[in-house]
Amino acid sequence: MVVADQGNWVADVVVVIEGTANISPYIESLKNNYIVPTLEHFNGGPSDDRDCGCDYNSTLYTLVVFMAADCAPEPSTTCFSPTPSTSKFISWLDKVS
Structure with missing residues (x-):
């Protein structure tokens, strides 16, 4: 879902990833080349561990x-x-083995 508000927009971003041994050799590449750039796009910039956002008017x-x-x-699934x-989010992703 994407909501526009006077030029600003928020979205609900759901990343579904396989947590089996098949993905293990590719998880870092997947994270660095696809997931992190997607997060940066929706976040409007790089991740900052000081940024906690707000639950009611920001991208989740x-x-x-x-x-x-x-x-x-x-x-068979784990949902965060x-x-x-x-x-x-990135810390959760780092725990996927």
Whole structure:
């Protein structure tokens, strides 16, 4: 969802990523070449760990990690709650193995 407000816009950005061993060799490349530039675009600049945003009038970022069906009895997906902080989002992404 994208909402425009007098030239400013906010969006809900959901990144869905595979959390299996298949993606392991490519996770850093995926992060540095695709995900971080996307976050910078929606954030209006690079990530700043001092920027915590606000929940009601800023872009929100959500991470969904899905696994293979053989991960049972663990859940096949992990969802991180929406955050306005790109640095928090990147820290979640760094935990994907």
